[in-house]
Amino acid sequence: MPGYNLIRPLLFRLDPEYAHQQTIALLQIASNRPPRVARLTERYRNKIPKLPIELFGKNLSNPIGLAAGFDKNAVAFPALFALGFGFVEVGTVTPKAQPGNPKVRVFRLDQEESIINRLGFNSKGLDAVLGNLSAYSSRIRPGILGINIGRNSDTPNERAIEDYLACLGAIYEYADYVVLNLSSPNSPGLRVLQQKSEFNELIHAVMEKRDELVDKHSDKLLPIAVKISPDLESEQIDVIAELSLNHRVDALIATNSTIARTAQVSHKHFTQTGGLSGKLLTDQATSVISRLASTTRGQIPIIGVGGISSAEDAWNKLLAGATALQLYTALVFQGPSLVRQIVTGLAERAKRYDERNFTTAIEQARNQL
């Protein structure tokens, strides 16, 4: 397989969504052939220094995860693990298959290393995704697998709980953690589920359902995470933090893409409707993490995501209070060697505070802020 610096110019000549489909198709082919996964593992994963952290009571080889939306239908995660991610989140999956919004719906802002997308939960649906998950279920995973779930766009919010519960029950056996996506800007009305009464009702129902499922699945307690928007007001973040503490939510994922356009950017695509991700989101996402960390008093792990494209960005999110990190957009612009680059840079920074234990190093660095 040629290096990303050779592939990138070809991919960037294509429509962004088509380029992504081609990439996923290649990664799917690799995923279906264990010797190819082994070769990718040799080339990428095995070259990444170990930087262990604990997430959901499990040990990860490094804190960098792949964010949701890259492998929406869980067709390519074995190859994605081979690229070196400590954890991979597939989805968003919706109960029924749905096409999403009309095309064209993904736009690259090359100079800004940012993307605007309004895909709108294009998903092959639960049945297809379950088929893919079960086909790969005998494979040993070198990291943990999250499954991100959402509601269909024609399901009104009053019935959204049914969609989340259906997804939760179906994916339970395959996931290492599940994510309730309440923050896609492209699914009309979805983000209302982050408001106090809607959020409370949904989390209550999900936690109750999980208690039932634990018994059915030989005591497996699936961690529940909630993914939130970067466009929430501080008070709304506080409400989510408090309710998440009350309901013992296992993690908060901050953040999804933004509908805000605060920067001065002259790119012709900057005014496209949709969620903005990548470098233009970095600081906004970090602020949300800081606020969450202070309101939750560090009692809920935060997975920090939004515009991480360097070790410096990753380090800043850890200092702001994140336990683990995810990225998507920077992978498009920089390719898979980015994971090694970030992990190596984090390890160097951490060493200044504690030679041996990464988690202690972060704590020390936070104390010195």
Ligand SMILES: Cc1cc2nc3c(=O)[nH]c(=O)nc-3n(C[C@H](O)[C@H](O)[C@H](O)COP(=O)(O)O)c2cc1C
């Ligand atoms: C093309 C595209 C599709 C996405 N699809 C999803 C999705 O299905 N579910 C979700 O929770 N987040 C989705 N996201 C958001 C990412 O998971 C992530 O939260 C966001 O892009 C910020 O991270 P980044 O700046 O590293 O990309 C998508 C992002 C992009 C660019």
